[in-house]
Amino acid sequence: MEKSIIVENVSKKYKLYSNTTERLLDLVLPKSYGEDFYALQKINFEAEKGDVIGFVGVNGSGKSTLSNIIAGIVPETSGKVYLNGQASLIAVSSGLNKDLTGRDNIELKCLMLGFSKQEIKAMEPDIIEFAELGKFIDQPVKSYSSGMKSRLGFAISVSVDPDILIIDEALSVGDKAFAEKSLEKMKEFKKMGKTMIFVSHSIGQMKKFCEKILWLEYGRVKGFGAVEEIMPKYEKFLKSFKKMSKKEKQKYRSESLENARKEELLQ
Numbered sequence: 001m002e003k004s005i006i007v008e009n010v011s012k013k014y015k016l017y018s019n020t021t022e023r024l025l026d027l028v029l030p031k032s033y034g035e036d037f038y039a040l041q042k043i044n045f046e047a048e049k050g051d052v053i054g055f056v057g058v059n060g061s062g063k064s065t066l067s068n069i070i071a072g073i074v075p076e077t078s079g080k081v082y083l084n085g086q087a088s089l090i091a092v093s094s095g096l097n098k099d100l101t102g103r104d105n106i107e108l109k110c111l112m113l114g115f116s117k118q119e120i121k122a123m124e125p126d127i128i129e130f131a132e133l134g135k136f137i138d139q140p141v142k143s144y145s146s147g148m149k150s151r152l153g154f155a156i157s158v159s160v161d162p163d164i165l166i167i168d169e170a171l172s173v174g175d176k177a178f179a180e181k182s183l184e185k186m187k188e189f190k191k192m193g194k195t196m197i198f199v200s201h202s203i204g205q206m207k208k209f210c211e212k213i214l215w216l217e218y219g220r221v222k223g224f225g226a227v228e229e230i231m232p233k234y235e236k237f238l239k240s241f242k243k244m245s246k247k248e249k250q251k252y253r254s255e256s257l258e259n260a261r262k263e264e265l266l267q
């Protein structure tokens, strides 16, 4: 099978500051202030053409960071991502310029993807129709609800016909009818042999749509394989995780991060 995504040893480091002064001082005296935090640590996985892969993991596990790195929106700190084709990301929180109108966002994103103005004019009516935004298309995106933003993001991303489509929580907001319509569109993509990555907290959506699952836990790969293999393990974990108190969850998280740090030091 032909590979479409290769993620090789990808890590993402952020600097965490305890206050604004620290943040500013770090600009003047780099490396002296702030604490290194790894949102992703040495991630490895590969996707084949036609794969539909779900990213799962509790809050803060690195699902969005990894999606953004694959889409080229966020740079990796180390490691490498190889893509066979063009990736397009749909997310509620990123990708749209809030000060521009919906129409201007269509033009901007399509121009960035290399379409000509003439091509964009021809694509625009379909995008607007799919997004169901009506006259709001000429209003600034900052006036949109999260559902409207996700509809616009979805409509743009699918109309540019990417080889790799990444959907980050975009179907969890907005109405059910649009989610159904989007799932239909995604089924078409799947038939065309395109690769899809699906980020969602909905176990039902994951099981309904994905064939493979990448389970992330605080920046590390906890499991990667067929949905039938990984999902039962993840659901079992989630059941016990949800029963934990806030304090126990924090302890679990800091222990996981500490173990990852120790492993890193041993290598």
Ligand SMILES: Nc1ncnc2c1ncn2[C@@H]1O[C@H](COP(=O)(O)OP(=O)(O)OP(=O)(O)O)[C@@H](O)[C@H]1O
Pocket (backbone or CB within 6 Å): 014, 015, 039, 057, 058, 059, 060, 061, 062, 063, 064, 065, 066
């Ligand atoms: N710009 C940033 N600066 C500092 N830390 C960040 C930044 N972006 C993300 N993080 C941290 O990286 C970790 C992973 O975040 P990410 O959003 O990728 O997780 P997630 O699995 O998508 O979470 P959720 O399910 O809550 O969306 C979190 O601890 C988050 O606080």
